[in-house]
Amino acid sequence: MNTAKERSIVTDLALAPEGHLKIDWVQAHMPVLNRIRAQFEKEQPFKGLKVAISLHLEAKTAYLAKVIQAGGAEVAITGSNPLSTQDDVCAALVEDGITVFAKYNPEPKEYKDLMVKTLETKPDLIIDDGGDLVSILHSERQDLLAQVRGGAEETTTGILRLKAMEKEGQLKFPMVAVNDAFCKYLFDNRYGTGQSVWDGINRTTNLVVAGKTVVVAGYGWCGKGVAMRAKGLGANVVVVEVDAIKAVEAYMDGFAVMPMIEAAKVGDFFVTVTGNKDIIRGEHYKVMKDGAILSNAGHFDVEVNKPELEALSVSKRTVRRNIEEYKLADGRKFYILAEGRLVNLAAGDGHPAEIMDMTFALQAMSLKYVNDQYESIGAQVVNVPYELDEQVARFKLESLGFSIDTLSAEQKEYLESWQEH
Structure with missing residues (x-):
């Protein structure tokens, strides 16, 4: 061949x-x-x-x-x-x-x-x-x-x-x-992920974001972009972090900061973007609101623990393209987008x-x-x-069509010298 x-x-x-x-x-x-x-x-x-x-x-x-x-x-x-x-x-x-x-x-x-x-x-x-x-x-x-x-x-x-x-x-x-x-990372991770994640969520769910609570797990460059765009859509944003420095940064950027066990109680939309596993798991499902929408923007489909959700569920069905509904014994329903895979690419164009x-x-x-x-x-x-x-x-x-300034020889010398200041 x-x-x-x-x-x-x-x-x-x-x-x-x-x-x-x-x-x-x-x-x-x-x-x-x-x-x-x-x-x-x-x-x-x-x-x-x-x-x-x-x-x-x-x-x-x-x-x-x-x-x-x-x-x-x-x-x-x-x-x-x-x-x-x-x-x-x-x-x-x-x-x-x-x-x-x-x-x-x-x-x-x-x-x-x-x-x-x-x-x-x-x-x-x-x-x-x-x-x-x-x-x-x-x-x-x-x-x-x-x-x-x-x-x-x-x-x-x-x-x-x-x-x-x-x-x-x-x-x-x-x-x-x-x-x-x-x-x-300054542009792709932040602006690219921020826009494409919400493109994937919005085209898939066709639901309003304004006025709802969005929980963003992970405040790296991707998480920053997702949170920024959620805020722009009118959401109340909660950031979940394990890094104290990033958590302070999220707070300074105007977002609420709390552990996932607390965020799970108030979230309407969840977006995981950590690169780690089991960010949302059994203990969190037990306290989530009816109708919570779960999505992931990390590389692997392990951030939202699907086996533990299935174990708690009495039924599962596809209710819309790229939306799976999980119904619990108490009647609450949760929705996972794009099988928990990267929502911006699995449910959008990236x-x-x-x-x-x-x-x-x-x-x-x-x-x-x-x-x-x-x-x-x-x-x-x-x-x-x-x-x-x-x-x-x-x-x-x-x-x-933009141009920028360049340093003069004297300016370069000034920056490189410890004597001229």
Whole structure:
């Protein structure tokens, strides 16, 4: 099998026209990535190399794959969540010569098999989301490790997993922590998550947010964005934290702060965004109000404990697309959105294109960086070089038609001196 069409596993290639329209739309709103694509087409930094990508497979991700392909790479791509894959986008990518192993809502075993097939293309470089490709390479498919030069990681969860591997001496190649770059977490995590989470919740529930109590678990950059947008929609916001510094910050930002056992009593909407498990669990269900709506924006569907809710329930049914109703013996009903998976992607289209423009520009530039420097970097997790981070910001400003000041030689000297003050 020599062509992407012959190799790929997708739902329906006839869906490609709609997928092309989606990709064309985001491309028109991603000027930074367009600029990088032009550079890649000229320089061919990935010529002769294979790249495997695992990200939420929707239009913006598809365009990143096409940018990597434009740099000379042979690209294979899979999803990073069963419910965020868009079948029409997959079909369009296959038509564009990219190998795709992805379907919307496959069975758990098939979902895992599609990831493995992506790795069986024997990539030289990877782009990962949540550390799933890296985990499979280091556990089940070590036979594919030797060829991998390195890669880039998209998420907080993935970086936590990578650093744990590095600490134990298990990581076998360099990974760039894209999530820790300024142009990622300041904009993607905060503004992207903030907007897309509420897009997913609102389009799914069709309920008003104003006047209701929203409980946000976790006040990292993603949690800040979710809380900020909830406030903008007119909600009363409660923040749940385990970090005292972040809790004070939430208080200073104008939000109530309390433990989950107390927040559970007053919340109408719940959004978990911690990267940890069992944030909402059995003891909390016992005190929740009838009609509470539970959602998650963390990578894995473990933040809202579904098994414990099912154990307390006498019935479960789907009442609307992406809404499952759990009825307790006392008559209270709770609703989980998108199976407790990332609500912004499983029940929406993810972050706005202009936001992902910066993030995916960082991914593309970081992949080139790790390919150029993998031998000197070694098997460790490294940050995106500040120069690349700043370059993305400058490209973004230029695309907006903005310019900024620069320091004079005298000003630079003043800042670097301890004698002139």
